[in-house]
Amino acid sequence: MSRAEPARAPGARPFALLGSELATLFRRRRTIAMLGALALVPILIAIAVRVTSAGSSGRGPAFLSDITQNGLFVGFTALTVSIPLFLPLTIGVVAGDTIAGEASLGTLRYLLVAPAGRLRLLGVKYLGAAVFAIAASAVIVVVGIGIGALLFPIGPVTLLSGDTIGAGDFALRALLMIGYVSMSLLGFAAIGTFISTLTTVPVGAMAATVVLAAASQIMDALPQLSAVHPWLFTHDWFAFGDLLRNPISWDSYAQNAVLQLGYIVVFGSLAIGRFTTTDVLS
Amino acid sequence: MTTDAAIETSGLTKIFGRQRAVDDLDLTVPRGSVFGFLGPNGSGKTTTIRMLLGLAGASSGEIRMLGAPMPGALRSVLPRVGALVEGPAIYPFLSGRANLLRLDAADLHAPSATRRARVDAALDRVGLSHAAQKKAHAYSLGMKQRLGIANALLRPRDLLILDEPSNGLDPQGTREVRSLIRSLAAEGTTVFVSSHLLSEIEQLCSHVAVMSAGRLVAHGTLEELRRGEVRVTVRTPDAANAARVLTELNLPLDEPASGDTAGSGDSVSAVLVDGVLPETVTAALVAAGVRVRGLSVAGETLEERFVALTGEGFDVAG
Amino acid sequence: MNKNVKWLPAILAPVLVIGAVVAAPAVARAASTPPDKTAQQVLALIATAKDAAYSGTVEQHSDLGLPQLPTAGPGSSAGGSDATAQILDLLTADHTARVFVDGASKQRVQVLDKLAERDVIRNGSEVWTYDSKTKKANRITLSARSSAGSGTPIIGPVPNDPDTSTPGGSATPELQTLSPAQLADRAIQAITPSTYVAVTSTASVAGRAVYELELTPKTGSATLVSHVVLSVDAATGLPLRVVVDARGQKADAFSVGFSSIDFSTPAASLFRFTPPTGATVTTHTAPATSPTKKPHAAPNAAAxxxxxxxxxxxxxxxxxxxxxxxxxxxxxxxxxxxxxxxxxxxxxxxxxxxxxxxxxxxxxxxxxxxxxxxxxxxxxxxxxx
Structure with missing residues (x-):
């Protein structure tokens, strides 16, 4: 009688599922379309500014007026435009789809029977959403810098503090900014993953997740609720500007990291509690 | 072969709200058997399979699979179990091959070095090699079913749990699946097949369990179930006399049709219990002066037996 | 498998997180209590701090009973082109600023707005202001007298409010010759006719033990000010926070103070400002009067x-x-x-x-x-x- 070895077989890679998850996620047409739409944001901004050569100071999103003088600012302008809606929208779609999407396809039961292990699957799914968040912010910044360099003159970058930095420092800060923005979205992705464990209808989970991001931003804009502002997961989303100060203000980075970690712990635990006890009936 | 059963449940119960989907199920699937799990749709078969595989938690009762308690030993047991649960499920945007690669990667114990080779072998075994690179959303129902079976065969398994394996397959495909299951069984794999198709079970299985409304109504080898069903039917104008004779032979009479009293019609039938031979019945009837127009001894079809057990018809035609 | 046990981490994690949130400030508050001091001694201590080098984050909160307007999209909360909106923002919104100070002649203040910044940089007799929104830079050269190290930071956490009589305020040349102790005596003499002064030493600001100088007007209901609390770092004498409470209002009407502070010398490069290309640069020569925090006000003040x-x-x-x-x-x-x-x-x-x-x-x-x-x-x- 053939008897497969239950212990870990030689050559089994524990990260194979993560690789498979990322490959599946990024080969999916929907994912590519969303990243394409995000890449379109800086491209449209750059073309609009180029065509109209509008740079009226003080109007429009931050950094817009800087673009004509330095194309490298297109990436930052695009981030400013994308953070309130486009980024949470795309990450809400991916995070809301994590478990609910597999459940609606029915593949969830086969992954679990494989056995993927419920904790491992949940972790891999969340990591997939997190990697997407990094990819999404990187696409905006990198495409923005690229299109800006193509259409506008580039040169040393002026920080918010009025000081000027060179190319190496700029590249470092752009990287830090991608890191900051993706980190800002991690708590949100955890919320989306938790909501995704509650339903087998992915669209419902996506919508609920995106609505939460909007609600949090609205609450953040109401001064009457100032007491809860520091606890909102969207509160520090725009503080990526602190990376454009001299010296870099790390306070918001640290504060945001702690805040996002709190959200990850709370909603991660809720997701684990829910997902490890629920009956998979789809 | 080890002596313990491949699957053993005791008192297994699943309650959804106020409904007892599975009620106090005591099931034993011997190793090496091809076990038919029969029951009409909604009788609790799939819920039972979900509990066996750890997808759903049992409300009460215990499960042992391949000698280990479930779902406690889920991580060591499931790699040895291939499963098709409630139809295949696919990623429509991936090719058939990529679907299998992904599901295989989900198994922490599956060696990655042999992954591609194993996937190709499984596709070959279910006859899907030609469509391996095709996006799965273009698959027909039968191709998806084959892909689902291929997933169950990605690694050498000790136990296969196949829920309605020939669903959606054409007669040719059904025959192929049947021969596949036979060959797997010949290799020593225990196969647990659930179906609402009696003919499928009858042709494949060595053991059968019958579910009805969440309860187990019959459980044993196919032979055991068949044996109890031999009955004798006497056509005679002296029905009342014949009934008396059969009763004297301790044969349980069938319930007469509605409106008739025992022996008022022109035929009497009874189950031919063990040890009573047809010739004994004939002799007794003749000795009692019953005018026999005809006497038939027939093993009841499994279908009639199961209709009697479950109170529902089976989709015999498939 | 008991389902309830699996839910346990899910219930515990939020409890732990909330517990940590509640407990963290309580732990931070456990600073040692400094020795008791009189109001004069505290004021003398303040006067010694004029050459201190430090950097920190200052937060300003106002609750003046004005209506609060929702902040709209990114970058619109502060520095709007409309002057009224700017004033309203100043009065109703909260502000965060970073302060870098190296002695009396090198200071930099950065008012941190959402995706914008307003800077004032002083390096000796040269003062720059820069607004990232308008891309306008002002260069102000201080006259020899006002830049000679008067010990008057052009800007700082302490507002130039004559009522509070803080030494950080408008120091006159005469006061420069006084020792810290004399300065403190004068200040106390000046305020005691109108003000009750009390000192406590149990509080902490930005994680540092402070003396709290509480000033309560004797005039009662004639003024809207209920009392003013000035927190002074017990070790260095640096004023770390000012809180003004209004009569009949529970929340602080106005507070400005450090949320974090670091007493190491800031990098010298921070005080060297070169206006970025593309910025509009205006050059002024400051009059002898001490310049104020508002960049616009300085050139106009004399008029x-x-x-x-x-x-x-x-x-x-x-x-x-x-x-x-x-x-x-x-x-x-x-x-x-x-x-x-x-x-x-x-x-x-x-x-x-x-x-x-x-x-x-x-x-x-x-x-x-x-x-x-x-x-x-x-x-x-x-x-x-």
Whole structure:
């Protein structure tokens, strides 16, 4: 009688599922379309500014007026435009789809029977959403810098503090900014993953997740609720500007990291509690 | 072969709200058997399979699979179990091959070095090699079913749990699946097949369990179930006399049709219990002066037996 | 498998997180209590801190009883082009600034706005201001007298409020010659007729033990100020926080103070400012008067007619003659009739309009005169006669 070895077989890679998850996620047409739409944001901004050569100071999103003088600012302008809606929208779609999407396809039961292990699957799914968040912010910044360099003159970058930095420092800060923005979205992705464990209808989970991001931003804009502002997961989303100060203000980075970690712990635990006890009936 | 059963449940119960989907199920699937799990749709078969595989938690009762308690030993047991649960499920945007690669990667114990080779072998075994690179959303129902079976065969398994394996397959495909299951069984794999198709079970299985409304109504080898069903039917104008004779032979009479009293019609039938031979019945009837127009001894079809057990018809035609 | 056990981490994690959130400030508060000091000693301590080098984050909160407006999209909360909106923002919104100080002659303040920044950089006699929104830089050269190390930081956590008599305020040349102890004595003498002074030493600000100097007006209901608390770092004497409470208001009406502070010398490069290419640079030479925090105000200050001051102490009323507030287009305070928003904030009174905040009353007369005081509106009205 053939008897497969239950212990870990030689050559089994524990990260194979993560690789498979990322490959599946990024080969999916929907994912590519969303990243394409995000890449379109800086491209449209750059073309609009180029065509109209509008740079009226003080109007429009931050950094817009800087673009004509330095194309490298297109990436930052695009981030400013994308953070309130486009980024949470795309990450809400991916995070809301994590478990609910597999459940609606029915593949969830086969992954679990494989056995993927419920904790491992949940972790891999969340990591997939997190990697997407990094990819999404990187696409905006990198495409923005690229299109800006193509259409506008580039040169040393002026920080918010009025000081000027060179190319190496700029590249470092752009990287830090991608890191900051993706980190800002991690708590949100955890919320989306938790909501995704509650339903087998992915669209419902996506919508609920995106609505939460909007609600949090609205609450953040109401001064009457100032007491809860520091606890909102969207509160520090725009503080990526602190990376454009001299010296870099790390306070918001640290504060945001702690805040996002709190959200990850709370909603991660809720997701684990829910997902490890629920009956998979789809 | 080890002596313990491949699957053993005791008192297994699943309650959804106020409904007892599975009620106090005591099931034993011997190793090496091809076990038919029969029951009409909604009788609790799939819920039972979900509990066996750890997808759903049992409300009460215990499960042992391949000698280990479930779902406690889920991580060591499931790699040895291939499963098709409630139809295949696919990623429509991936090719058939990529679907299998992904599901295989989900198994922490599956060696990655042999992954591609194993996937190709499984596709070959279910006859899907030609469509391996095709996006799965273009698959027909039968191709998806084959892909689902291929997933169950990605690694050498000790136990296969196949829920309605020939669903959606054409007669040719059904025959192929049947021969596949036979060959797997010949290799020593225990196969647990659930179906609402009696003919499928009858042709494949060595053991059968019958579910009805969440309860187990019959459980044993196919032979055991068949044996109890031999009955004798006497056509005679002296029905009342014949009934008396059969009763004297301790044969349980069938319930007469509605409106008739025992022996008022022109035929009497009874189950031919063990040890009573047809010739004994004939002799007794003749000795009692019953005018026999005809006497038939027939093993009841499994279908009639199961209709009697479950109170529902089976989709015999498939 | 018991389902309830699996849910346990899910229930515990939020409890732990919330527990940590509640417990963390309690732990931070456990700073050691410094030895007791009198008010004079505390003031003397402050005067020793003028050469301190430090950097930190300052937060300002206002609750002046004005309506709060929702902050709209990114970058629109502060520094709008409309001057009234700018003032409103200053009065109603909270601000965060970073302060870098290396002795008396090198300072930099960065007001951190959302995706924007306003900077004031002083390096010896050279002062730069820069606004990232408008891309405007001002270069102000201080005259020899005002830049000679007067010990007056051009800007700082302590507002130039004559009522609070803080040494960080408008120091006159005469005061420079006094020792810290003498300075403290003078200050106490100046304020005791109008003010009760008390010192406590149990609080902490930005994780540091402080002396709290509590100033309570003796005038009672004549002023809107309930009391002022000045927190002074026990080790260095640096004022770390000022809180002003208004009569009949529970929340602090105004507070400005360090949320974090680091007593190491900031990098010298921070004080060397080169305006970025593309910025509009204006050059000024500052008059001998000490420049104020507002970049716009400095060049215009000399042009303004002199205000009239009535009363002393907490219930002082300042009367600005007509024309003082509606000078050029760049003036931060447009005349009342020009601004619809201001109309909504003020109420009509005989002879003009009045603005009542929890800390300050403003009377805008139709003839253009403006009366300001930390007193009820009625006091302003009676001061007009």
């Amino acid at each position: 303004h007619p002199k205000p009239t001051v009535t009363g002393t102490g907490w219930d002082t009323i300042v009367e600005l003659p007509a024309g003082a507030t509606a000078t050029k287009g760049s003036s931060p305070t447009p005349s009342a009739t020009q601004s619809k928003l201001l109309d909504e904030l003020t109420t009509a009174v005989p002879g003009g309009r009045a603005l009542q905040t929890s800390l300050l009353s403003v009377l805008l007369l139709d003839d253009g005169r403006v009366l300001v005081g930390s007193v009820p509106i009625a006091s302003l009205e009676s001061a007009v006669q």
